Amino acid sequence: MKSLFNAWNKLSLILQIAIGLLIGIICAIALPKQLSFLSIFGNLFVGALKAIAPLMVFILVMAAIARHKSGVKTNMKTVIVLYVVGTISAGFVAVVGSFLFPQTLLLANSAEQVTPPDGIVSVLTTVLFNMVDNPITAISNANFLGVLVWALIIGVALRPASESTKNIIVEFSDAITMCVRWVIRFAPLGVMGLVFNSISTSGLGALKKYASLILLLVVTMLVVALIVNPLIVFITARINPYPLVFKTLGRSGVTAFFTRSSAANIPVNLELCKDLGLDNDTYPISIPLGATINMAGAAITIAIMALAACNTMGVKVDIPSAVLLIFLTALSAAGASGVAGGSLLLIPLACSLFGLPADISMQVVGVGFICGVIQDSCETALNSSSDVLFTATAELYNNRKNAIKKQINI
Template sequence: MKSIVKFWNKMSLVQQIIIGLIIGIILALLFPEQLSFIPFFGDLFVGALKAVAPVLVLFLVTSAIAQHKAGQKTNMKRIIVLYLLGTFLAGTVAVIASFIFKLELALPDASSSDVAPPGGIVEVMRNLLMSVVDNPINAIATANYIGILAAAVMLGLAIKHASDTTKTVIADLSDGVSQIVRWVIKFAPLGVMGLVFNAIASTGFSSLAQYGKIILLLVGTMLFVAFVMNPIIVFINIRKNPYPLVWRCIRESGLYAFFTRSSAANIPVNMSLCEKLGLDKDTYSISIPLGSTINMAGAAVTISVLTLATTNTLGVEVDLPTAILLCIVSAISACGASGVAGGSLLLVPLACSLFGISNDIAMQVVGIGFIIGVIQDSCETALNSSTDALFTATAEYAERRKQGIPY
């Protein structure tokens, strides 16, 4: 037993996760009913990450703001530009792909009437602004990261001129929560085993077969964004081979996000990755939680692809100006309403309204989205979350290149 434990500890976390993934698949295929308790491990892992993430963000951002010195650069402006540019370009890629592969949907009679999409861009922005002024305690309890960020920034500014002892206490609390995160992440292989077991045992692959084409278009577009578009953006900024960085972010961040299907749960994972990459803590402690809210390339892809598949089904002609408008709307709405229950799928009716498509039909499309969500949402979250770390690293490496500092 000691030799097994020693061998296990020698392996990297990614290798351990892959083993957990393989075991989960095998057990789900062979004993889907006999081992029905295994999904509990996945729920426990995701629940632990979700529980610690809001507190981690609060203390990390507060500490970073409180101890920030005048004149110290954080690269936040470049990171925000990369976030917004990446989201817009992802929507544009999705629109082009939808024009090339004109897919149609078999719209079901069932609609997701139990959920309500936002009524327009004004409502999306109103929800965003109301999230900013949310009660800090409620923001932590409900994982409202816009509200948590706003509270942390204000608290950090308020104690910026406090005594060094106060700042040290905040920094120690931040380090303590970070250590808890490291402990939780050590259980990732067991959590991934439970998550993949649950996905295969409960859903299987047969129910997704009839929606194979739309899944292929969604996943194919997201893969193009991850392995072609994002590397081009990274190369333009750092002027060296981008793929080692791209692959590491996908391997160490995207893999977690694919199985947890939660940007909130992946915030601690991205924080840990940024630390391993040697990035400035003052920067990534703010950019990572911010990215989980506004860096939504995967959401923009989902909104654009499903909306244009609906127009193809109904025979609605889409001209170039309207297609460009769709890119803008999908990017803005994805950034502004990322915290709405149901994620990007509930933004499809908003985009469909650009083409005069009724809400009843649009909600049928949302219903299809929930059916394929086991694949679509996993890939979307993996793209969104891994890009948070990727663009944070890109911004800092670009600044180092500019100053002639090795990286």
């Protein structure tokens, strides 16, 4: 048993997760009822990640800001530009895909219990109020925008503090990071439970009538992940982007796919950034910020679902309206994390651009919930993996190439 345990520890985390994934699939197919207890491992793993993530973000960001020395450059400006470009590009690809492969919907009345925002002003208002939420409440409710804002404010206030005070904060952040590493070591077991639960309980048969729509959503996200994002990396950093792309998809995308939570994946992304040797003045801020505003997958979902609704209702969409939709989806996707229900509840905003009534747009949201078994997993994987991708790209752009090149084997 000891030799087996040692052999297991010698395997890379990605290989361990792949083994857990395979075991979960086999168990779900062979003995779904007899082994139903396996799903608890997935729930425990996600629960632990969600529990530690808000406190970790608060401490790490506060420590990074407090110890930051004047004159030392960070990569945040470049990161934010890449987040914006990535989200707008995803919206563009989604609109083009919808024009090339138009979809229609079998509308479903399954969204009666949810309330969409009244308009883009409502979304922005929610975002602003989340920013000034009580910091204790923000941590307990996993309001990462509020956590990030207060961590920045308190971090700036602590910059004149004594070195001994800063050292205590840094040591505390190191302790939190160690706790996160302990949780991530259970990722193979957690992924096994998550995939077992998905395959054994999700009624995938109900998705057959929406197969064409789901295929367009998934293919569009793959195009962004494997073509558009690598192109952005190449143009920005002038390197072969694929070693970095595959590393972020393998480490971040896989766990995000099964947890279906950008918040739960923040610890995974921070650990990956550390393994890549990225600047610790940047990634403790860029990763939680990305989980809030870097929403390429959400932009794709909103644009494709809105245009499918237009096709269903016979509404003709002209080029200027399509261009406006691209920017609307990018803006509303950035506020998705501040709205209960995420990206699906922002579909009515896009539908209102074309004059579709609320009862129709909410039926489209209902279709989105049905497709969410696959759509939400792919969306989260794209969103979360690109947080690390663009953070690393910004650092490559700012001429810190050697250390990162070594880590990603460029």
